[in-house]
Amino acid sequence: MKNKKTVNKLWGTAFKHAPQEQAVLFAAGRDVKGLPPADEVLIPYEITASKAYAHALYEQKIITKTECSKLLVGLKQLNKLYQQGKFTLDPSKEDVHSNVESWLVNKLGMDVAGKIHSGRSRSDQGVVDVLLYMKEANLMMQKEVQLLIKTLTYLAKKNAHVLLPAYTHHQHATVTTWGNMLHSYAEAFKKDLKKLQIWHQLEEISPLGSAAAYGSTYPIDKNKINKHLQLNQVFNNEIQVMTFKGDAETLMVFNLTMLMNHLSSLAQTLIVFSTKEFNFIQISDEYSTGSSIMPQKKNPDPLEVMKAKASMCHGYLMSLLSLTKATFVGYNRDHQWVKYLVMDAIEEVALAPKIMVGVLNTMKVNQEIMASWTQKGFILAQAVMEGLAMEFQLPMRLAKLVIEATVKKCDEKTGFQLSVLNQVLTEYQLMISVSKAQFGSWTDPLLIAQKQMKKKL
Amino acid sequence: MKNKKTVNKLWGTAFKHAPQEQAVLFAAGRDVKGLPPADEVLIPYEITASKAYAHALYEQKIITKTECSKLLVGLKQLNKLYQQGKFTLDPSKEDVHSNVESWLVNKLGMDVAGKIHSGRSRSDQGVVDVLLYMKEANLMMQKEVQLLIKTLTYLAKKNAHVLLPAYTHHQHATVTTWGNMLHSYAEAFKKDLKKLQIWHQLEEISPLGSAAAYGSTYPIDKNKINKHLQLNQVFNNEIQVMTFKGDAETLMVFNLTMLMNHLSSLAQTLIVFSTKEFNFIQISDEYSTGSSIMPQKKNPDPLEVMKAKASMCHGYLMSLLSLTKATFVGYNRDHQWVKYLVMDAIEEVALAPKIMVGVLNTMKVNQEIMASWTQKGFILAQAVMEGLAMEFQLPMRLAKLVIEATVKKCDEKTGFQLSVLNQVLTEYQLMISVSKAQFGSWTDPLLIAQKQMKKKL
Amino acid sequence: MKNKKTVNKLWGTAFKHAPQEQAVLFAAGRDVKGLPPADEVLIPYEITASKAYAHALYEQKIITKTECSKLLVGLKQLNKLYQQGKFTLDPSKEDVHSNVESWLVNKLGMDVAGKIHSGRSRSDQGVVDVLLYMKEANLMMQKEVQLLIKTLTYLAKKNAHVLLPAYTHHQHATVTTWGNMLHSYAEAFKKDLKKLQIWHQLEEISPLGSAAAYGSTYPIDKNKINKHLQLNQVFNNEIQVMTFKGDAETLMVFNLTMLMNHLSSLAQTLIVFSTKEFNFIQISDEYSTGSSIMPQKKNPDPLEVMKAKASMCHGYLMSLLSLTKATFVGYNRDHQWVKYLVMDAIEEVALAPKIMVGVLNTMKVNQEIMASWTQKGFILAQAVMEGLAMEFQLPMRLAKLVIEATVKKCDEKTGFQLSVLNQVLTEYQLMISVSKAQFGSWTDPLLIAQKQMKKKL
Amino acid sequence: MKNKKTVNKLWGTAFKHAPQEQAVLFAAGRDVKGLPPADEVLIPYEITASKAYAHALYEQKIITKTECSKLLVGLKQLNKLYQQGKFTLDPSKEDVHSNVESWLVNKLGMDVAGKIHSGRSRSDQGVVDVLLYMKEANLMMQKEVQLLIKTLTYLAKKNAHVLLPAYTHHQHATVTTWGNMLHSYAEAFKKDLKKLQIWHQLEEISPLGSAAAYGSTYPIDKNKINKHLQLNQVFNNEIQVMTFKGDAETLMVFNLTMLMNHLSSLAQTLIVFSTKEFNFIQISDEYSTGSSIMPQKKNPDPLEVMKAKASMCHGYLMSLLSLTKATFVGYNRDHQWVKYLVMDAIEEVALAPKIMVGVLNTMKVNQEIMASWTQKGFILAQAVMEGLAMEFQLPMRLAKLVIEATVKKCDEKTGFQLSVLNQVLTEYQLMISVSKAQFGSWTDPLLIAQKQMKKKL
Secondary structure (H helix, E strand, O other), X not given: OHHHOOOOOOOOOOOOOOOOHHHHHHHHOOOOOOEOOHHHHOHHHHHHHHHHHHHHHHHOOOOOHHHHHHHHHHHHHHHXXXXXXXXXXOHHHOOHHHHHHHHHHHHXXXXXXXXXXXXXXXXXXXXXXXXXXXXXXXXXXHHHHHHHHHHHHHHHHHOOOOEEEEEEXXXXXXXXXXXXXXXXXXXXXXXXXXXXXXXXXXXXXXXXXXXXXXXXXXXXXHHHHHHHXXXXXXXXXXXXXXXXXXXXXXXXXXXXXXHHHHHHHHHHHHHHHOOOOOOXXXXXXXXOEOOOOOOOOOEOHHHHHHHHHHHHHHHHHHHHHHHOOOOOOOOOXXXXXXXXXXXXXXXXXXXXXXXXXXXXXXXXXXXXXXXXXXXXXXXXXXXHHHHHHHHHOOOHHHHHHHHHHHHHHOEOOOEOOHHHHHHHHHHOOOOOOOOHHHHHHHOOHHHHHHHHHOOOO | OHHHOOOOOOOOOOOXXXXXXXXXHHHHXXXXXXXXXXXXXXXXXXXXXXHHHHHHHHHOOOOOHHHHHHHHHHHHHHHHXXXXXXXXXXXXXXXXXXXXXXXXXXXXXXXXXXXXXOOOOHHHHHHHHHHHHHHHHHHHHHHHHHHHHHHHHHHHHHOOOOEEEEEEOOEEEEEEEHHHHHHHHHHHHHHHHHHHHHHHHHHOEEOOOOOOOOOOOOOOOHHHHHHHHOOOEEXXXXXXXXXXXXXXXXXXXXXXXXXXXXXXXXXXXXXXXXXXXXXXEEOOHHHOXXXXXOOOOOEOHHHHHHHHHHHHHHHHHHHXXXXXXXXXXXXXXXXXXXXXXXXXXXXXXXXXXXXXXHHHHHOEEOHHHHHHHHHXXXXXXXXXXXHHHHHHOOOHHHHHHHHHHHHHHOEOOOEOOHHHHHHHHHHOOOOOOOOHHHHHHHOOHHHHXXXXXXXXX | OHHHOOOOOOOOOOOOOOOOHHHHHHHXXXXXXXXXXXXXXXXXXXXXXXXXXXXXXXXXXXXOHHHHHHHHHHHHHHHHHHHOOOOOOOHHHOOHHHHHHHHHHHHHOHHHHOOXXXXXXXXXXXXXXXXXXXXXXHHHHHHXXXXXXXXXXXXXXXXXXXXXXXXXOOEEEEEEEHHHHHHHHHHHHXXXXXXXXXXXXXXXXXXXXXXXXXXXXXXXXXXXXXXXXXXXXXXXXXXXXXXXXXXXXXXHHHHHHHHHHHHHHHHXXXXXXXXXXXXXXXXXXXXXXXXXXXXXXOEOHXXXXXXXXXXXXXXXXXXXXXXXXXXXXXXXXXXXXXXXXXXXXXXXXXXXXXXXXXXXXXXXXXXXXXXXXXXXXXXXXXXXXXXXXXXXXXXXXXXXXXXXXXXXXXXXXXXXXXXXXXXXHHHOOOOOXXXXXXXXHHOOHHHHHHHHHOOOO | OHHHOOOOOOOOOXXXXXXXXXXXXXXXXXXXXOEOOHHHHHHHHHHHHHHHHHHHXXXXXXXXXXXXXXXXXXXXXXHHHHHOOXXXXXXXXXXHHHHHHHHHHHHHOHHHHOOOOOOOOHHHHHHXXXXXXXXXHHHHHHHHHHHHXXXXXXXXXXXXXXXXXXXXXXXXXXXXXXXXXXXXXXXXXXXXXXXXXXXXXXXXXXXXXXXOOOOOOOOOOHHHHHHHHOOOEEOOOHXXXXXXXXXXXXXXXXXXXXXXXXXXXXXHHXXXXXXXXXXXXXXXXXXXXXXXXXXXXXXXHHHHHHHHHHHHHHHHHHHHHHHOOOOOOOOOHHHHHHHHHHHHHHHHHOOHHHHHHHHHHHOEEOHHHHHHHHHOOOOOHHHHHHHHHHXXXXXXXXXHHHHHHHHHHOEOOOEOOHHHHHHHHHHXXXXXXXXXXXXXXXXXXXXXXXXXXXXXX
């Protein structure tokens, strides 16, 4: 029997739920997935931009209505072929621009197709293709981040009063709630969303008409072209478009980098919380992977991968900055590489928010274990200090010295002892004595946590 | 006599104008200038924030009116001492926060000064100090960039029709004007200015009240504190403030990095234009430095330094991103280092726009040399091609083949020859012949350049 | 009484041991410590290099024996003044080179001191000063890393059989020992040490004689100069020295970066192990710091700072690479900034190994807690699988399926149950039954760990 | 006729020589070329490592001779299929390891193939696959760099006395030769070669036997496995192998980065020298590309692309450093991404040295133009100063003041005038007069250049 057995993945039979397919692919990264030629991805944008350009050429009377119609029909046909997988790039034709124009010339003849490039350069075509691609990707990312914010906000409300030890320096600082922590991440992602939105305002600028950086003598009207592309703005100076090709890409990658840094923080926090020692949460089987050698392993791979992807973005951003430093005026070929960087970055991060949503929605939260820590040791020292100070009008700094002396005399295991506190107060000759009731009211973690949550959600 | 001679700088006596003092210091960098302790720079912001905090404590009745007054008087006195250079930080007290509170306790006694820290942590103090510092620096940078834009715009108008060969790939592409080139940089800096302005909208967020990341049980009102600080917004979640300490710094450094990349491009272009071989411009003696060994040297050091400073920013940004990746929830001490990074970045770039303004205002532009290139070789090939296409309704692509054939047959030194063009047209059996007048109208660089400048300035 | 109280640090009275002074400064970073002008640090190296140069000028008969003696006496005197703190740099003289030559001219007169610069440029002086500084720093770092390796090796031996759960993905993978883990870090640092040593072989190259990148017509002999400097090698091509100024700095910073990345890993591991939840170790009070608001806090700040310093190095390296990209042939002023980058990097990392040694030597290891995890849950699943496979000649892959089925049927809390395993074996029709003795021998963590440690230390 | 015309590339008919195919692809980058899945590239290395492992399992008696033979036959067969393009990865099987083991199990049955993974993990398999890949790539790069050095050395000798103005700060500093400049780059690449060679000594370390970071209880002998792999060394500590997965990749990428920075400098220098204004060299048509809009354009694209590729490496290195910072002990999934970074880097740089060799071998050097600058203006000021100082025993510093005064009085266009020099000498009351013969001997650029070249090649 066993001889017939086949092996697929090298792990998984100990899992109660099959891992989510997208999560497995997310973790598998580029092991089993290649990257297509950049210009293959850009084909639909090239067609869109060429259509707009044909319209504009006609409006400026550079081509006739008939010529325009023929070009539009040709481009439509090409698009159909592409959608059917029947149009692929010929590498000997260098790029998408040559491939498309060449196809048009073959199809429509030089007399018509030979006019599409009037007043246009591969340079401004290249910029507009990537811009249209980025615009779409940026809108897509906004949707993903919105879903993430929604998920976190929902869970924050639901867990608004689920107690959690509060950390600074990885150490117990005071108490808070699971909801408050999730809310803090929602707030971070809201800022990322704003940045993604502002990108359109800053960088969605139509470059068509700038040609190779200096325009042309054809009576091209950049605003008329853009009427058909409906981009946010048009360029003010054609040299700027080319000398600073890369600015829009760089801002986009910066925004994605900030997003990934925030995601990597949430990932790291969840990874630590899901260790056997913390045991605050359990990542679901759907978002775990196993080991080829250790039968029991369930690993938070999708979360670890978030961190890798943040680091990938760091590099992409650095390449963009290094590449665009000290650029000599005008278009330079090195700038072609900014395209790969922004495309690689988008490819790396596109799924990340969705995967995080999946992790959050499926993980198990061990409320009792989390809560159990909120009264151990000296975790409530700040609260006692503040209670003492407020109740007896003590200067906070003095109250802190009192509590520190108390902490020094108490044992970590038994934690705060009211008797020791009162003893210290006596030594300090402060004429103060704390009652059991007072102490109790200061050290109720739920009361402390509730104050934090007030008006928040 | 010569024995009496002293040596100051090791160069300069061949200069007609003494180098501008700030330019020399700009180029000298940190050779003869150290960096002060970060918290020394932050003293005034610490005092400002403490004043606001004292006000707010009083409004929340955490301290009395008298206590508040005493604290304000104390802080005012401290500020005076600082202004007089009489207050310096004691390193054994770790930071500006401890130094200031310690001074207040010594001055006003524990009963009063021991209350200033109620509900406050060094963590939120640290964030607010740097925020106030950044806000001021950011406003200062905006002024500097505005002056740079103004300078470039003025010079662009003045040189709107001064001919310049137009470059792509460092090679002659067509013609443009000196004014158009300067205008392209003005446009780039306008985008930088916008980014600097948006920073306030995204990151000018009062952190006071977040304490060490989890607030306090004192009845602190974050909005009331901010009434006194007048920052743009207040935080929504105290954990976010600390976990993502560094976000505001990172955006600021990113913006400065983009500015410096743009400046480095202008610098590099001017450096190339000021070589003996180009000789398009001469950097003034005021913005040049000399050599210790070569008597004749006048070097564009301030421009070279722009490039170094761009690279410095790349590194500061990378450090910020790497440092804030995968942060465990809450405050972590590693985040203290974001302060040095943003302060180092600001220190590096603060003078850069002003120095560039100086370079631009004092350099000499050799208009004749620039103009002389705008009719050499085949620099006007695009214009001829377009003239041919428009005049005779030729498809642009076909016209390009014709001109390419013409170029191939002509000699670089003699450049375009009308006779060769007409010969090629014949070979192509296009029934077209170009007249001398037509050719002349297509190859007037000024006409081409004027089209570019239309409606621009 | 309390009014008299002064406040120094805002924390610490709960500590049983005073924090180690160097550790506090390490954590305080640049808050209370500025950075001196770069060239102030270089004064002694400038003097050393000038002495060597004076010797060499005499040997080439460019100066007389008397002139040489006078110069050497002058430089010795200057060194004494510097040691006494009586020689500081005049910023108006730009750099250390001008300051020193100027002092010599004042002291010895132009007739003698005016000859010291024969065939020399500030460019090669600048390179040699930084090289001598780097050489010294690199040797110092080697000593520090050696001490760290020694400490880890000693502790690894001492704890060779102290049980520790073994982690992959932050999850329990199998078992290992505390000693094995420490040994793994010792091995990483050994590689860093090798890299530091190789630096001398690759980059300790005397630049003197290259002048401003093209040598001089004086009969300078680069080998004779170096006889006095005793650097590893001399340059082969003077242009290379200047065009690629920055190579030696970049390799040095890269090596330091790798060291800091390794240190940051050890730091992060110790930080996680010192959480209340893990409680594997306790960082000593000497290497902890407290909070200004939370009386109980003891934070592993020095370890967190290791991580920040790793990130600082990332940035310095990035700046170096960006700065030295696409350098035009010959010396360029932007390259002056490489000096600050390497000096900043060394300043940041110099103390890191020593602080780590202190942390390691003083922390408390909770052996029982660590050991307690090595038999919980399914941590020994790999060992059981391998025992099963070896004992019964089962294919490992089949044994894994068996153990995975067993894990699926058992409960995390109770862990492996032999009866369930035997039941699964029956279901698989493998005609195998595991005895209690066999199972016991496979699941003794100490036996597993001992295999790992064999021949290792 | 024209209607039949087809368009392939959008440029090129003005070129006298067809562009070199590899150069066009080099410039086209990833526009028309995708990247394969990483693990597809690793298939042959996986097979090699599995063969070695099967051998070693047999030698340790973990499998029988027959089992070993079957496995080797299976692996050989698989390799054949792969070579024939008949074995591709199934993405649902995650990676190359699962795909290969799965194929073997299908082919040979679980009884035999189920044993290949004994004591092995995908973790150490992953490390060894990439290591074997890197070793091969590193050896290949060494060959390419050796060819580059050989080419530069040959050209340096050939052009040893071809005069070239010598630059610092992009300005004329003195004179040198074309050969000296090329030699300086050869020297830089020699250092890169050394670094590539040292990589094997530092990082060619067999990881097999480390399993998932903690070895196994199988009697695996890491040295015996490596006998079959013939790697330089074997690991000392299995935890180190996994915690610091990425070290070998990082060093390799660092070395490639330094190589690319050096190449980018040569590229930038050649780009500037090939401007119309400099006109020192002409990049051949074979290594140029054209424009889609400007008929005359010949652009040095392959050289510009060198710069982009340097920046790509900067980013890859930064990602590696950021990714491997603060790693928790043991294997972590984020480290999988180091594989993509090193593979992307190698892919980017592999062709760069060869393309540079092509550019160097085919470009035209305009010796007369270069030489013409070596006597213009004040380019020989250093030489005159040194001649004056040596001839008349003047202190170099005084001679410099004299020459600076002379420069100030002369005109850039006419350059140095002996009469003015003598006039200044009189004003300085130095009792010195320079003869025409003396002046002539000091200002012969060839004599100066010859001194530089002495003993060099």
